[in-house]
Amino acid sequence: MTHTVPDGVEVVASRDQASRLDSPPLLVLDAVTGFLDAHGIGHGPLAWQRIGDGQSNVTYLLERGGESVVLRRGPRPPLPRSTHDMVREARIQKILGEHGVPVPEILAVCEDEALLGVPFYLMSRIDGTVITDTTPPHLSPADQRRATSEAVVDTLITLHGLDVTEGRLASLGSPDGYLRRQVERFRGLWEINATRDLPAVEHLADWLARNLPTSQAASVVHGDYRVGNLMFAPRAPARVLAILDWEMATLGDPLADLGYLTATYSEAGRPATPLELTTVTRSPGYLTPRQLAERYQHHTGLDLTPLPWYQTLALWKAAIFCEAIHTRWQRGERPHDTAFGPSLGTGVPRLLERAAHHAGLSAAPRP
Known part of the structure; x- marks a missing residue:
């Protein structure tokens, strides 16, 4: 309204x-x-x-x-x-x-x-549908649920297939050293925004820095690629009309997007985190994170052995990003926020726990 x-x-x-x-x-x-x-x-x-x-x-x-x-x-x-x-x-x-x-x-x-x-x-303005906690009726049948998931990963595959070595695309950033810069940048953002001591942040930062994978390719990286940042057509079949929210976009390692998508994707039986903003994919009919990754690998040929590192990076960054929101809420800078900001008191530690799980660090320090 x-x-x-x-x-x-x-x-x-x-x-x-x-x-x-x-x-x-x-x-x-x-x-x-x-x-x-x-x-x-x-x-x-x-x-x-x-x-x-x-x-x-x-x-x-x-x-x-x-x-x-x-x-x-x-x-x-x-x-x-x-x-x-x-x-x-x-x-x-x-x-x-x-x-x-x-x-x-x-x-x-x-x-x-x-x-x-x-x-x-x-x-x-685009006349379309953003999927969050309710499956739109036209995308509710089982075949359209699967088609929705396939459209999510296929759109990412197409984005990552762009040639970023020349023309105006090359001006979007330098992919060299992208992963190391991400770790260093977000470590610095934690120091700026944090108002409490969460030792898991530094513990995970050290692990990420010690275990940096070698990037296999360079591509446009959206930085916040998830189902809720896609606009779907208002009628079946499932088709992506627009990718939204490009604030974090740059050139870098394409597996950073796949890691973020699969780490924040809602799946039945997986503990919830504040970044699972499209909960419908917990329902039957949607591809699982593993199936998304397999489809991506089939079309790109990239080795997904290091994917847990990228999933760890995604949730660690999300925790730092969410801590900044929590800090703004505590300072009264989000006066209409009565749900998300307050929830991050416990939500940020949950993100860090999930990040540690992907890293195989079950004994990540708690505050």
């Missing part, structure tokens, strides 16, 4: 009202309306609805004069250096769209932080 009346906390009518708040709002209607006017998007009053299950960046559906667009921005400042870069995220999608990757069309980018306090961009 779209809204037309500001709540005075997350959404305010004017920049003057925003300046009087202790915590900056996420939407300032007069600023957004002016930006839409400047780009010829819609006319008249603005309606909005927060959408998506993302816990980091913020996404709104905007409706105005019969036109619908999607606005994506970072969380409330201050933001850690090099994170929540909406300008870069928009640029990545523009480049990938030129190479046939299913992404939303980027309509406009605002680098002026004076409007909302952070940069943001507008993208096209």
Whole structure:
């Protein structure tokens, strides 16, 4: 349901009202309306609805004069250096769209932080389905459940098949040293964001650094590739219309995406973690993480022997990322978060336990 009346906390009518708040709002209607006017998007009053299950960046559906667009921005400042870069995220999608990757069309980018306090961009609205805790009726039959799982892994295979050695794709990053940089970067993020002592973080960081695998290939790495970041067609058969949320994308080791997908994928009988955001795959008919990996290996030919290392990396990074969200919630920077932020008090240690399980470190230290 779209809204037309500001709540005075997350959404305010004017920049003057925003300046009087202790915590900056996420939407300032007069600023957004002016930006839409400047780009010829819609006319008249603005309606909005927060959408998506993302816990980091913020996404709104905007409706105005019969036109619908999607606005994506970072969380409330201050933001850690090099994170929540909406300008870069928009640029990545523009480049990938030129190479046939299913992404939303980027309509406009605002680098002026004076409007909302952070940069943001507008993208096209896609008429599709995001799968979370309910299986859409058109994808509910057993054959469509399997087809859904196959579409998830096949879309990843296609993404990883792009030639990243030349052209604009080559400008997205340097794949050399990607895995070591990931370990070092997230270790540093823990030091910045943590407010409690969880020895398993350093224990796992040391294990990851000592056991770095040799990358077998270089590809576009999405960085948050999961079922909930895919938009499916609104009618059968199962087909991916768009890959969403490109904040973490770069060039690197493709098995990082496969490790993340399989480590966060919900499976019947597996202990739940905060990163299992699409729980329907616990139901019969969907491929298991092992079957996803086997299909990926069959089409790419990559050796998946080191996959547990990549799964460990994925959940260790997720724990650090979630600890940053927990810290923001504790500081009152997520005033409407009554569920996810509080749950991370126990959720982050659960992620670390699962990471240790993949690493074969059953005796990972507890706080």
